[in-house]
Amino acid sequence: MSDHTQSALAIPEGFRPIRSGSPFDERFGGVYCKEDGNRFLLGFRVQPHHLNDGGTLHGGVMATLADWQLEGVRPQLGISAEVITPTISLSVEYLAPSTVGTWLECRAELQKRTGRMAFTRAELYADETLVARSSAIYHLPRGA
Numbered sequence: 001m002s003d004h005t006q007s008a009l010a011i012p013e014g015f016r017p018i019r020s021g022s023p024f025d026e027r028f029g030g031v032y033c034k035e036d037g038n039r040f041l042l043g044f045r046v047q048p049h050h051l052n053d054g055g056t057l058h059g060g061v062m063a064t065l066a067d068w069q070l071e072g073v074r075p076q077l078g079i080s081a082e083v084i085t086p087t088i089s090l091s092v093e094y095l096a097p098s099t100v101g102t103w104l105e106c107r108a109e110l111q112k113r114t115g116r117m118a119f120t121r122a123e124l125y126a127d128e129t130l131v132a133r134s135s136a137i138y139h140l141p142r143g144a
Contacts, residue, residue: 010045011030011032011045012034012043012103014034014036015032015033015034015041015043016032016033016034017030017031017032018031018032018033018042018071028061028064029044029047029049029050030044030045031043031044031065031068032044033071033072035075038076039072039107039108039109040071040072040073040074040075040108041072041105041106041107042065042068042069042071042072042105042106042108043065043103043104043105043106044065044103044104045101045102045103045104046061046098046099046100046101046102046103046104046126047100048100050100051099051100055099055100056097056098056099057097057098057099057102057104057126057131059092059094062092062094062098062104062124062131062132063090063092063134065104065106065124066090066092066106066122066124066132066134066136067087067090067136068106069106069108069120069121069122069134069136070085070087070108070118070120070136070138071108072106072107072108072109072120072122073108073109073110073118073120076110077110077113077118077140077144079140079144083140083141083144084141085118085138085139085140085141085144086138086139087136087137087138087139088117088136088137088138088139089135089136089137090134090135090136091134091135091136092132092133092134093132093133093134094131094132095130095131095132095133096126096129096130096131096132097131098126098129098131099126102126102127103126103127104124104125104126104131105124105125105126106122106123106124107122107123107124107125108120108121108122109121109122111135113140115140116139116140116141116142117137117138117139117140118137118138118140119135119136119137120135120136120137120138121133121134121135121136122134122135122136
């Protein structure tokens with residue numbers, strides 16, 4: 001692998017792997033996280049298996065990362081990673097394409113919490129270019 005290819009695949013400083021026991025997440029590939037002040041960022045490096053027939057990042061892959069946005073606000077909710085939080089609703093607006101080798105990053109914000117639901121929104125960036133916006137609602141289990 002060339003130095004250029006290795007640098008293109010490098011994980012940005014401060015990001016650490018998220019471990020998951022989910023078979024889907026394992027096939028998806030390495031997702032990383034980083035605490036940035038009061039934010040928790042998520043990201044991954046776009047690989048060839050993430051592309052659609054047109055050679056750009058598949059929209060379903062963007063939606064998958066967008067669906068992880070609750071992970072970015074768990075610290076604010078005081079919910080551990082072991083607590084299951086099913087998605088009630090997920091909306092994604094696709095704004096621009098992304099290509100292999102780019103770093104796709106999800107920056108999530110908690111909008112509101114009710115007794116049993118969390119409302120979030122996120123922006124997805126490909127190498128600092130806004131490529132998607134998303135909003136989601138998650139079910140919070142009793143006592144979470």
